Amino acid sequence: MVRFRKMPSIGIEWRRLLSIRGAVIAILAIALAVFAFANAASQLGAKLSAFKPLGPAFYSNRADLVRLEVGIAKRPVAAGEQRFGATAIEMLSWSPLNARALRNYALHREAQGDVAGARKIFLAGDAISRRDGVTQYWLINDAAKRGNVSGALDHFDRALRTMPDATQPMIEQLAVSTILPEARQALTRFVRKDNPWLVRYVQAAVEKLPKVEPLAQLFVDAKQAPDLPALNTSYGQIVDGLVSDQKTALLQRFYPLLPKADRGDIKSIAINEDTFKGGYAPVVWDLGQSSDRGGALIKSGGTVGLELYGLPDTLGVAARKLIIPPASAQRFSWVATDRGSNADSAAFWVLSCLRDVGKAAVGGKATVGGKANGRGKANEVRSTNLLAAKTLRGQMALPKGCDSIMISFEIDGGTGRDPARMVFSSVTVD
Structure with missing residues (x-):
């Protein structure tokens, strides 16, 4: 008969070891949780003085910074006080690479009359971070x-x-x-x-x-x-x-x-599709933004024309164009292909001389289609009423002694149902 020797029980020993191990793990877990909490709190700016000895990773001076800055905002002279300086230095000891902490210490130095020292500190803060508005504004003014x-x-x-x-x-x-x-x-x-x-x-x-x-x-x-x-x-x-x-x-x-x-925009008044493809008014033709008068480029029978119009009971400028005429130019000419009028409607070309303020402008006289009439100013020439003229062609003399000329088309829509209008196939300065 085989006899088996009874082995000693180890259940109690294992349970004892496991309980010790669990206690150690629990203690470490609690410690890690506390440190993690302290680190998270420091990142959020919460002030937990008990963790201050552990250093900036576990203690935030952000609340101190905010309190310091609020104090300056309420009482700017406080920046020169020793208490402020001591707090600013303490902030720097905890956050030597914090642009805000450097800025506060710089403000303290400036308040004590050390502008050169403040400048060096502000520049050091600027080298660390360019996102501090007070630092940038101080350096701008300095x-x-x-x-x-x-x-x-x-x-x-x-x-x-x-x-x-x-x-x-x-x-x-x-x-x-x-x-x-x-x-x-x-x-x-x-x-x-x-x-x-x-x-x-x-x-x-x-x-x-x-x-x-x-x-x-x-x-x-x-x-x-x-x-x-x-x-x-x-x-x-x-x-x-x-x-x-x-x-x-x-x-x-x-x-x-x-x-x-285009450089040539200011020297040309041609009516074609290229004229209306770019540029800035009134160097190029300005047809306005009004709904009751204005103009548009139209095509008819393969030709391009500029239609200018004014609704009934409308009075004003339908189009304008600045030009610097050639030195040899003497007249402004036009050719219209169509027109429509109302009772009491009228339309005029107006040439206004642009010169430096204070210089006298010399008005010219209109020929064939225009004249310098009593409605005009001393530095402008007006045509006769184009809607009442016997011909669709005309010309008028340019104002003399002008650096540049504003060519405007003024229209009075009169009384009726349809717009008063004219369509021009050509306008020239020669």
């Missing part, structure tokens, strides 16, 4: 005070690129500075298609500047007007503003830079 326009614009550029939603006052300030020649000179390097804030800047300048001349001069100095669809409206406003201000010489330098503009 550079401007020292006459460093180019440096100020560098910080403008950084702020406008990194904080587009919070920098509208900056873009408006920059737009107004375009009046200054030194600012324009420094701004030319930012006139390029890949500049993300160029559109905002140009739109603000058109709106804020009393005259568009400085803005047009900037594009001339930069030797380009970037082809950006978002700028087409602004380009048109600049052209119209230069015409209104009679800045013809600058217009001739600015206009050829524009996308879809």
Whole structure:
């Protein structure tokens, strides 16, 4: 008979070991959870002082930073107090690479009269992060005070690129500075298609500047007007503003830079399809935006004509076109192919002399189809009523001594049911 020796029981030993192992794992898990919580809290900016000895990974001074900044906002002079400086230094000891902490310490140094020291600290913060608005604004003003326009614009550029939603006052300030020649000179390097804030800047300048001349001069100095669809409206406003201000010489330098503009637009008044394919009014034909008067290019029998009209009870300009005539030019001529009139309707070609304000303009006399009548001004020539003329052809003398001439078609729709209208196959200056 075989006898088996009874083995000692190990169940109790294993259970004891497993319980010890479980306790260790549980303790480690709790510790990791606590540290994870502390780390998450520090990332969210929660202030848990018990974790401060563990370092910045487990303790956030963000709440201290916010409290410090709120204090400055409420009482700016507080930046110069020793308590503020001590807190700012403590923030730096915890976050030496924190741009906000550097900025607060820089404000303290400035408040104590150490502008040079503040500048070094602000520049150090700028090297760490370009997204701190206070730092960029301080550096902009500091550079401007020292006459460093180019440096100020560098910080403008950084702020406008990194904080587009919070920098509208900056873009408006920059737009107004375009009046200054030194600012324009420094701004030319930012006139390029890949500049993300160029559109905002140009739109603000058109709106804020009393005259568009400085803005047009900037594009001339930069030797380009970037082809950006978002700028087409602004380009048109600049052209119209230069015409209104009679800045013809600058217009001739600015206009050829524009996308879809031709240098010859300002010297031609031809009626053809190419004339209406691009350009900016009134350097090209301006047919207006009114629903009761205006014009359109039409085709009839293989020929192209310009139809100009005015509805009944309408009085105003249906079309206009700026031209710089050749030095030898003496007359404006037209050929119409059709017309329609109402009772008391009338239509006139009006040639207005554009010159620098303060210079006297010399009016010419109309011939064959026109005359300088009492309704005209001293610097303009008006035709006779084209709707009552015996012929569809005519000509009139150009105003003399003009740098440029605005050719306008004025119409009175009269009384009736249909528009008063004329269709021109040709208009020329020779």
